[in-house]
Amino acid sequence: MKRALILDLDNTIYPVSSIAENLFVQFYALLEQDPNIDTSIIEAAKSEMTRRPFQHVADDFNFSPALKIKGIELLKSITYNSPMKPYADYHHIQSSGLDKFLVTTGFTNLQYSKIKQLDIVDDFKEIRIVDPEVSSKTKLDIFKELMDKYRYTPADLLVIGDDPQSEIKAAITLGIDTFLYASDNHHPDAVTTYRGDNLEKVLAIL
Numbered sequence: 001m002k003r004a005l006i007l008d009l010d011n012t013i014y015p016v017s018s019i020a021e022n023l024f025v026q027f028y029a030l031l032e033q034d035p036n037i038d039t040s041i042i043e044a045a046k047s048e049m050t051r052r053p054f055q056h057v058a059d060d061f062n063f064s065p066a067l068k069i070k071g072i073e074l075l076k077s078i079t080y081n082s083p084m085k086p087y088a089d090y091h092h093i094q095s096s097g098l099d100k101f102l103v104t105t106g107f108t109n110l111q112y113s114k115i116k117q118l119d120i121v122d123d124f125k126e127i128r129i130v131d132p133e134v135s136s137k138t139k140l141d142i143f144k145e146l147m148d149k150y151r152y153t154p155a156d157l158l159v160i161g162d163d164p165q166s167e168i169k170a171a172i173t174l175g176i177d178t179f180l181y182a183s184d185n186h187h188p189d190a191v192t193t194y195r196g197d198n199l200e201k202v203l204a205i206l
């Protein structure tokens with residue numbers, strides 16, 4: 001019997017693809033102006049940006065230190081202020097009476113602006129943003145803090161997210177059950193307790 005759910009935000013509550021072009025216009029321009037990056041890398045980096053924090057993408061694609069700094073400065077200042085909608089199946093999560101926590105990695109201002117546009121603040125007992133520019137804490141650290149603060153055991157919790165290397169891995173490390181929000185052919189080898197491409201399946205687990 002679960003007592004609480006911990007959710008990821010990006011690509012778990014809403015699709016980043018729905019806002020990426022709008023959101024990253026200035027950032028993509030910065031990439032395209034950089035003479036040291038070729039077009040194929042730009043396209044691959046753009047796609048990764050919709051899934052993972054910029055700092056990790058910058059390291060993986062060997063962005064120059066100057067470009068990484070410029071990118072971080074730009075992304076620190078960006079907010080998203082256009083209408084946004086959660087995934088159509090998110091209401092199944094809202095309908096659960098369990099306490100819910102939102103733990104998301106990204107730039108603080110940007111993550112808060114998206115949460116506001118999605119109108120989901122009241123769904124959560126607590127919202128925690130893991131911002132690599134502000135703290136070296138990881139999702140694993142935050143999960144531990146929430147367990148301490150609210151006296152949850154691992155068995156009390158279910159972590160829901162789309163990234164096997166982020167929230168799913170952190171939860172597995174702590175012995176917490178996970179729901180990987182992905183279709184069968186996406187991350188087929190990922191280690192997770194449960195998986196599915198519809199959040200309605202979560203209700204059957206609780």
Ligand SMILES: [Mg+2]
Pocket residue numbers: 008009010011012051161162163
């Ligand atoms: Mg995500």
